[in-house]
Amino acid sequence: MVKIIVGLGNPGDKYTHTKHNIGFDVLDVLANRLDVSFKRDKTFISDIASTFVDGEKILLVKPLTFMNDSGKAVKPILAYNGLTADDLIVIYDDLDMVVGKLRLRQKGSAGGHNGIKSISEQLNTQAFNRIKVGIGRPKHGMSVVNHVLGRFDKTDNEDAAIGIARAADAVQYFIETNNFNQTGNQFNG
Secondary structure (H helix, E strand, C coil): CEEEEEECCCCCHHHCCEHHHHHHHHHHHHHHHHCCCCEEECCCCEEEEEEEECCEEEEEEEECCCHHHCHHHHHHHHHHCCCCHHHEEEEEEECCCCCCCEEEECCCCCCCCHHHHHHHHHHCCCCCEEEEEECCCCCCCCCHHHHHCCECCHHHHHHHHHHHHHHHHHHHHHHHHCCHHHHHHHHCC
């Protein structure tokens, strides 16, 4: 059995720790906890860290396709490993939730998130596990693009860090229980 944990974000230093890269940040926490390192995989256009937990292979995947083309990295990884959307968790930002809040869902629309839209289109389904981490709405008339591509301000840093850690906790709980419904009951909110 293999689990594919995908964190969404944009590659490159200028995007590091931006709100839109919260999926990458969650995977960094997980990689640290699992004592694994990311390696560039040109075949799958991703940075991938691999480990085993209780005999099960876990792949942490950061697509390097840029957010809007995330599905172009996710689909081949699933296909290569003989997996379906059922074996996938995608972690990403949600600007319709307060900073740090989590929402776990097993299916749903992209809700305007281009990374999720790309994955849904490539996999031809909206039914895959997802962990949304709240980044809040733009403040003071800031555009959505500037908001998601900006970093958290000092007032939101602590809540963002808590949300990132809780999202990593949720993934670890799921790996242990293999029950996404139960994980949602434990971590939603």
